[in-house]
Amino acid sequence: xxxxxxxxxxxxxxxxxxxxxxxxxxxxxxxxxxxxxxxxxxxxxxxxxxxxxxxxxxxxxxxxxxxxxxxxxxxxxxxxxxxxxxxxxxxxxxxxxxxxxxxxxxxxxxxxxxxxxxxxxxxxxxxxxxxxxxxxxxxxxxxxxxxxxxxxxxxxxxxxxxxxxxxxxxxxxxxxxxxxxxxxxxxxxxxxxxxxxxxxxxxxxxxxxxxxxxxxxxxxxxxxxx
Amino acid sequence: xxxxxxxxxxxxxxxxxxxxxxxxxxxxxxxxxxxxxxxxxxxxxxxxxxxxxxxxxxxxxxxxxxxxxxxxxxxxxxxxxxxxxxxxxxxxxxxxxxxxxxxxxxxxxxxxxxxxxxxxxxxxxxxxxxxxxxxxxxxxxxxxxxxxxxxxxxxxxxxxxxxxxxxxxxxxxxxxxxxxxxxxxxxxxxxxxxxxxxxxxxxxxxxxxxxxxxxxxxxxxxxxxxxxxxx
Numbered sequence: 001x002x003x004x005x006x007x008x009x010x011x012x013x014x015x016x017x018x019x020x021x022x023x024x025x026x027x028x029x030x031x032x033x034x035x036x037x038x039x040x041x042x043x044x045x046x047x048x049x050x051x052x053x054x055x056x057x058x059x060x061x062x063x064x065x066x067x068x069x070x071x072x073x074x075x076x077x078x079x080x081x082x083x084x085x086x087x088x089x090x091x092x093x094x095x096x097x098x099x100x101x102x103x104x105x106x107x108x109x110x111x112x113x114x115x116x117x118x119x120x121x122x123x124x125x126x127x128x129x130x131x132x133x134x135x136x137x138x139x140x141x142x143x144x145x146x147x148x149x150x151x152x153x154x155x156x157x158x159x160x161x162x163x164x165x166x167x168x169x170x171x172x173x174x175x176x177x178x179x180x181x182x183x184x185x186x187x188x189x190x191x192x193x194x195x196x197x198x199x200x201x202x203x204x205x206x207x208x209x210x211x212x213x214x215x216x217x218x219x220x221x222x223x224x225x226x
Numbered sequence: 227x228x229x230x231x232x233x234x235x236x237x238x239x240x241x242x243x244x245x246x247x248x249x250x251x252x253x254x255x256x257x258x259x260x261x262x263x264x265x266x267x268x269x270x271x272x273x274x275x276x277x278x279x280x281x282x283x284x285x286x287x288x289x290x291x292x293x294x295x296x297x298x299x300x301x302x303x304x305x306x307x308x309x310x311x312x313x314x315x316x317x318x319x320x321x322x323x324x325x326x327x328x329x330x331x332x333x334x335x336x337x338x339x340x341x342x343x344x345x346x347x348x349x350x351x352x353x354x355x356x357x358x359x360x361x362x363x364x365x366x367x368x369x370x371x372x373x374x375x376x377x378x379x380x381x382x383x384x385x386x387x388x389x390x391x392x393x394x395x396x397x398x399x400x401x402x403x404x405x406x407x408x409x410x411x412x413x414x415x416x417x418x419x420x421x422x423x424x425x426x427x428x429x430x431x432x433x434x435x436x437x438x439x440x441x442x443x444x445x446x447x448x449x450x451x452x453x454x455x456x457x
Binding site: 011058059061063064066067070071074075078162163164165166168177192193196199200203204206207208210 | 228229267269286287289290291292293294295296299303397398400401411424425428429431432435436439440443
């Protein structure tokens with residue numbers, strides 16, 4: 001292994017780090033929002049919608065990430081085209097974010113549901129009995145108690161999103177892995193190992209940083225709950 | 227692009243032919259994972275100095291890097307290392323002779339062992355220490371304590387995680403097409419290359435993954451209920 005090349009190629013790859021982290025953050029925020037919506041509807045057991053949502057969560061959790069990205073990239077334009085909506089002009093990064101929002105939404109919903117069910121129903125009843133509205137009850141009583149339970153696994157879901165960004169180059173997104181292919185063909189394949197080791201080190205550093213952030217959030221929330 | 231539902235049905239049947247060899251490869255990886263993961267768990271539980279520190283770095287690295295990156299690094303390094311070792315013992319083995327399946331087995335085993343070792347550790351921690359103490363006080367040897375008291379109780383926690391590990395490897399093998407191993411997804415892509423129905427093939431592959439996953443989840447749930455009787 002050529003260490004000098006490894007040191008040269010790492011900064012070149014880091015140029016793509018903002019894109020990767022941008023995709024992770026926007027998918028995490030979008031996925032969290034979707035998960036809140038899906039979980040609220042799942043807990044209410046709305047007829048007709050309920051089996052659909054259960055199917056969505058089960059499908060996303062049961063199929064590999066690579067299938068999600070291929071289905072969204074090739075399938076979503078066809079599906080929406082049938083309803084007269086044309087999204088062919090969307091960028092590949094947009095398809096990537098849509099995919100990751102859909103997959104994080106399912107994973108995070110599966111984390112939130114038991115966390116919400118862990119809050120005893122008396123808590124809600126007590127809040128409602130003192131005259132809080134449903135929204136107030138959810139925001140001020142249920143959510144603050146469920147969040148500490150859900151947080152470690154929500155963090156794992158964010159790290160899973162980071163892992164999934166390694167698949168986006170398969171639809172042609174030029175992120176870390178996409179740039180790697182370009183760099184490798186530029187060097188006629190002789191520096192393949194160095195490029196992938198550099199990528200591994202970048203991902204490793206990102207995972208450590210995200211885990212540290214989550215632990216800090218957990219610590220500060222634990223204090224707040226006391 | 228269009229979507230023809232009939233093609234999905236035909237493709238499901240073709241793609242399903244990849245299931246036996248995907249299951250077999252999955253089983254080989256699982257069987258290789260278990261002893262390695264047990265070894266890792268022992269090093270962690272006994273807190274063996276130096277080795278445990280090195281293991282912690284390995285665990286952090288394996289869990290911090292996407293499986294696909296591990297796979298790409300393994301396709302370069304594994305044939306290199308194996309060919310060099312073969313040269314040392316004088317065996318005529320070249321890099322090209324190493325099949326991609328061997329690379330996949332090694333990369334997946336390293337990755338999965340790091341995850342499974344945590345489950346094994348968790349399973350042993352779930353047995354109250356009083357159980358082993360009671361065994362010792364009855365005059366059981368250490369080996370007897372492990373085989374007759376700790377292990378049977380840890381199994382109730384462990385068995386569902388083994389099914390989950392099998393499932394996770396099965397899903398992970400969808401990445402193996404990037405290095406030339408023909409699993410479910412690769413079979414779908416090969417079929418699509420002949421009839422140009424890519425979307426239908428991906429839907430067919432997705433349905434197969436979903437079905438297998440539901441069956442394995444049901445199996446895990448069933449085993450969990452059965453092993454509970456032990457308590």
